[in-house]
Amino acid sequence: xxxxxxxxxxxxxxxxxxxxxxxxxxxxxxxxxxxxxxxxxxxxxxxxxxxxxxxxxxxxxxxxxxxxxxxxxxxxxxxxxxxxxxxxxxxxxxxxxxxxxxxxxxxxxxxxxxxxxxxxxxxxxxxxxxxxxxxxxxxxxxxxxxxxxxxxxxxxxxxxxxxxxxxxxxxxxxxxxxxxxxxxxxxxxxxxxxxxxxxxxxxxxxxxxxxxxxxxxxxxxxxxxxxxxxxxxxxxxxxxxxxxxxxxxxxxxxxxxxxxxxxxxxxxxxxxxxxxxxxxxxxxxxxxxxxxxxxxxxxxxxxxxxxxxxxxxxxxxxxxxxxxxxxxxxxxxxxxxxxxxxxxxxxxxxxxxxxxxxxxxxxxxxxxxxxxxxxxxxxxxxxxxxxxxxxxxxxxxxxxxxxxxxxxxxxxxxxxxxxxxxxxxxxxxxxxxxxxxxxxxxxxxxxxxxxxxxxxxxxxxxxxxxxxxxxxxxxxxxxxxxxxxxxxxxxxxxxxxxxxxxxxxxxxxxxxxxxxxxxxxxxxxxxxxxxxxxxxxxxxxxxxxxxxxxxxxxxxxxxxxxxxxxxxxxxxxxxxxxxxxxxxxxxxxxxxxxxxxxxxxxxxxxxxxxxxxxxxxxxxxxxxxxxxxxxxxxxxxxxxxxxxxxxxxxxxxxxxxxxxxxxxxxxxxxxxxxxxxxxxxxxxxxxxxxxxxxxxxxxxxxxxxxxxxxxxxxxxxxxxxxxxxxxxxxxxxxxxxxxxxxxxxxxxxxxxxxxxxxxxxxxxxxxxxxxxxxxxxxxxxxxxxxxxxxxxxxxxxxxxxxxxxxxxxxxxxxxxxxxxxxxxxxxxxxxxxxxxxxxxxxxxxxxxxxxxxxxxxxxxxxxxxxxxxx
Ligand code: ADP
Ligand code: MG
Numbered sequence: 018x019x020x021x022x023x024x025x026x027x028x029x030x031x032x033x034x035x036x037x038x039x040x041x042x043x044x045x046x047x048x049x050x051x052x053x054x055x056x057x058x059x060x061x062x063x064x065x066x067x068x069x070x071x072x073x074x075x076x077x078x079x080x081x082x083x084x085x086x087x088x089x090x091x092x093x094x095x096x097x098x099x100x101x102x103x104x105x106x107x108x109x110x111x112x113x114x115x116x117x118x119x120x121x122x123x124x125x126x127x128x129x130x131x132x133x134x135x136x137x138x139x140x141x142x143x144x145x146x147x148x149x150x151x152x153x154x155x156x157x158x159x160x161x162x163x164x165x166x167x168x169x170x171x172x173x174x175x176x177x178x179x180x181x182x183x184x185x186x187x188x189x190x191x192x193x194x195x196x197x198x199x200x201x202x203x204x205x206x207x208x209x210x211x212x213x214x215x216x217x218x219x220x221x222x223x224x225x226x227x228x229x230x231x232x233x234x235x236x237x238x239x240x241x242x243x244x245x246x247x248x249x250x251x252x253x254x255x256x257x258x259x260x261x262x263x264x265x266x267x268x269x270x271x272x273x274x275x276x277x278x279x280x281x282x283x284x285x286x287x288x289x290x291x292x293x294x295x296x297x298x299x300x301x302x303x304x305x306x307x308x309x310x311x312x313x314x315x316x317x318x319x320x321x322x323x324x325x326x327x328x329x330x331x332x333x334x335x336x337x338x339x340x341x342x343x344x345x346x347x348x349x350x351x352x353x354x355x356x357x358x359x360x361x362x363x364x365x366x367x368x369x370x371x372x373x374x375x376x377x378x379x380x381x382x383x384x385x386x387x388x389x390x391x392x393x394x395x396x397x398x399x400x401x402x403x404x405x406x407x408x409x410x411x412x413x414x415x416x417x418x419x420x421x422x423x424x425x426x427x428x429x430x431x432x433x434x435x436x437x438x439x440x441x442x443x444x445x446x447x448x449x450x451x452x453x454x455x456x457x458x459x460x461x462x463x464x465x466x467x468x469x470x471x472x473x474x475x476x477x478x479x480x481x482x483x484x485x486x487x488x489x490x491x492x493x494x495x496x497x498x499x500x501x502x503x504x505x506x507x508x509x510x511x512x513x514x515x516x517x518x519x520x521x522x523x524x525x526x527x528x529x530x531x532x533x534x535x536x537x538x539x540x541x542x543x544x545x546x547x548x549x550x551x552x553x554x555x556x557x558x559x560x561x562x563x564x565x566x567x568x569x570x571x572x573x574x575x576x577x578x579x580x581x582x583x584x585x586x587x588x589x590x591x592x593x594x595x596x597x598x599x600x601x602x603x604x605x606x607x608x609x610x611x612x613x614x615x616x617x618x619x620x621x622x623x624x625x626x627x628x629x630x631x632x633x634x635x636x637x638x639x640x641x642x643x644x645x646x647x648x649x650x651x652x653x654x655x656x657x658x659x660x661x662x663x664x665x666x667x668x669x670x671x672x673x674x675x676x677x678x679x680x681x682x683x684x685x686x687x688x689x690x691x692x693x694x695x696x697x698x699x700x701x702x703x704x705x706x707x708x709x710x711x712x713x714x715x716x717x718x719x720x721x722x723x724x725x726x727x728x729x730x731x732x733x734x735x736x737x738x739x740x741x742x743x744x745x746x747x748x749x750x751x752x753x754x755x756x757x758x759x760x761x762x763x764x765x766x767x768x769x770x771x772x773x774x775x776x777x778x779x780x781x782x783x784x785x786x787x788x789x790x791x792x793x794x795x796x797x798x799x800x801x802x803x804x805x806x807x808x809x810x811x812x813x814x815x816x817x818x819x820x821x822x823x824x825x826x827x828x829x830x831x832x833x834x835x836x837x838x839x840x841x842x843x844x845x846x847x848x849x850x851x852x853x854x855x856x857x858x859x860x861x862x863x864x865x866x867x868x869x870x871x872x873x874x875x876x877x878x879x880x881x882x883x884x885x886x887x
Pocket of ligand 2: 719
């Protein structure tokens with residue numbers, strides 16, 4: 018076999034170390050990919066696949082992207098869940114002896130991107146690291162692009178569930194695990210099915226206590242246990258250390274961005290299962306998975322990217338602590354009351370750039386001059402914001418004031434160094450402000466003045482030689498030259514040295530020109546280098562202020578969110594809820610924040626709610642389809658949740674006792690695609706609620722029991738109500754229960770704390786009008802036929818349906834029907850007799866059959882049945 022070419026050898030040596038990434042191999046102005054990487058990337062990026070000589074008989078498959086437009090291509094690969102390893106030329110190819118040195122400078126992965134083009138402003142991009150040790154788990158989520166790092170320690174019985182809860186809350190785009198995760202099938206299955214994230218199993222060596230200790234000391238100092246609260250050797254410490262090790266391997270620099278670890282405990286926040294988050298449509302809709310139509314969409318009036326990320330986080334994690342909630346509400350209220358202050362603040366906030374992500378690029382050294390200037394512009398806004406809130410009285414906002422650093426020194430430092438019209442790259446220079454550095458000024462004089470010398474020299478030579486068309490030009494190969502037309506070459510002085518002959522011109526150089534040239538070229542080269550160096554120094558100096566900038570960014574984000582809450586409250590006519598530790602949830606004229614926004618305020622009908630753990634534990638809500646049962650129950654849950662994030666609420670008056678979790682079981686979420694039947698999903702969810710809800714929870718059950726036969730369904734629904742509502746040692750938590758089983762309304766007289774409600778409709782002749790008003794007592798009718806009429810079922814069908822209904826309702830007809838039913842029933846008994854058929858039926862997976870396959874299966878079954886009956 019022929020030898021590989023030297024460059025290909027180099028390629029393979031590097032590729033060997035980064036097998037799991039697509040290798041972008043820098044060759045001049047391109048990043049090239051080879052072999053399998055090339056085949057994969059050409060497909061994913063729709064690039065032309067070519068070949069390159071590699072010393073072997075067959076050419077190596079190759080494709081490439083231009084260096085200057087590579088970011089977009091990398092972004093697309095990252096979005097598809099790949100990792101991209103960037104291999105750069107480590108020396109100037111024109112100066113290199115032999116093969117150019119190359120090395121990996123960074124591996125870009127979904128969880129480690131910092132480029133703004135690859136990030137969503139309004140969302141944190143988390144990389145998670147989980148270290149499992151028996152019944153314990155250390156869990157950390159870091160956003161490299163903003164420097165935030167949340168860590169928590171999980172332990173106890175339901176470790177998998179706790180872990181899933183955290184994963185759903187943070188939705189990481191990349192997850193690191195130790196090998197123990199392989200035993201947790203439920204978690205891995207969930208990640209595969211529901212979280213679009215890249216999963217990495219790290220090597221055991223990343224979790225060795227000694228190595229971890231060293232990493233943590235290096236990152237956070239030798240007293241890290243004290244400063245971060247991470248106990249040496251604990252699962253949590255190991256998960257953080259493994260994350261750092263991974264970042265070192267992939268990022269090579271910028272890891273110092275992670276300075277502060279925020280240790281939290283799951284018990285600080287309301288527990289919300291993944292299903293409930295989805296059902297309540299907190300941050301994305303169930304259907305389109307979009308923001309429009311969600312609670313976040315209604316609440317978010319933030320002005321900054323940092324605020325956008327924080328409000329999302331707050332919506333995802335409502336608080337439990339009454340004092341904390343009220344502090345936020347105080348802040349919201351103060352801004353709500355002062356319209357002038359709020360609108361001034363929002364205007365100023367609108368001029369604040371994304372400090373968190375700017376700082377990351379400063380630390381990575383990849384910030385552009387323009388971005389650094391934006392940083393100083395943002396610093397310029399801070400004093401104004403401080404002045405605006407300096408008159409505020411609430412502890413919440415006074416605290417924010419104390420945390421916003423005006424960063425005057427950072428601003429001064431940047432403005433002294435950077436030209437206000439600085440370009441977005443360093444390539445052409447012009448970054449450093451005149452007067453900042455005397456050498457820069459001198460070099461600029463030479464470069465610019467040098468051009469003046471050239472025109473001077475040109476005029477002088479024209480006069481000396483008498484050649485009026487003599488000119489001085491420049492090209493990359495020969496540098497500066499004197500050009501004259503061939504017709505006049507006889508008049509050239511002796512000190513002109515011929516350099517190049519063209520079709521009708523000759524080019525010369527002289528000593529004088531050479532000297533001038535080296536001065537000019539030397540100066541502009543030196544200038545570019547010097548500007549780069551001064552710029553890097555500046556970045557280094559700003560990086561030192563990381564903690565101050567970070568703290569300011571966090572305070573600005575909070576202020577932005579409180580402003581947003583206040584603005585939404587004003588615009589949508591919300592009130593401040595009274596939040597306490599009682600068990601009561603009392604809502605006067607509550608509205609659904611999203612539906613009200615969709616339908617228009619004038620159309621939405623407000624409703625009251627009265628729930629507690631005593632006389633009003635369980636509200637059984639009946640009423641025809643489309644009456645508004647689901648809307649009413651969700652509105653109650655959302656109001657309770659909004660109160661606990663510190664927002665005002667859509668109602669006239671609300672008293673909200675803090676709830677520890679909200680559970681929902683809402684009909685529509687069919688999980689057919691995951692291969693489970695609706696009924697199975699429903700029952701799993703109900704089981705989970707019964708198991709996990711506490712007396713302090715709020716439970717919403719929307720038409721459970723629908724997925725099975727009427728009697729089964731009703732029995733289950735009834736048993737669930739009894740179990741939940743009965744105070745005899747059971748739950749007795751606040752529950753809303755919508756049902757189409759009328760029979761359940763009897764429970765009001767049987768179980769204490771059960772109250773019947775229905776959503777009123779008005780019937781006139783055949784037509785019904787939805788009043789949307791909740792009233793005490795059971796619904797008197799299901800109005801199924803009337804609703805069908807509203808829905809546009811043909812008149813003939815409606816008429817026939819009414820006949821059938823009448824027959825059913827009149828005694829004799831009912832008998833006839835019942836008898837007929839029995840007749841059928843016997844026949845079913847007989848039908849079910851051949852066990853072989855039953856078995857075959859059971860084996861059929863109807864959900865995956867195509868219509869044609871189904872037809873064939875039916876045909877086959879029928880034939881076999883005919884056989885058996887013989
Ligand atoms: P149900 O669960 O009883 O079948 P829904 O809660 O789904 O009914 O409500 C059906 C529709 O009625 C909703 O899409 C909404 O547009 C409208 N609706 C519900 N409640 C109200 C209300 N209080 N005011 C105005 N419109 C409402
Ligand atoms: Mg409904």
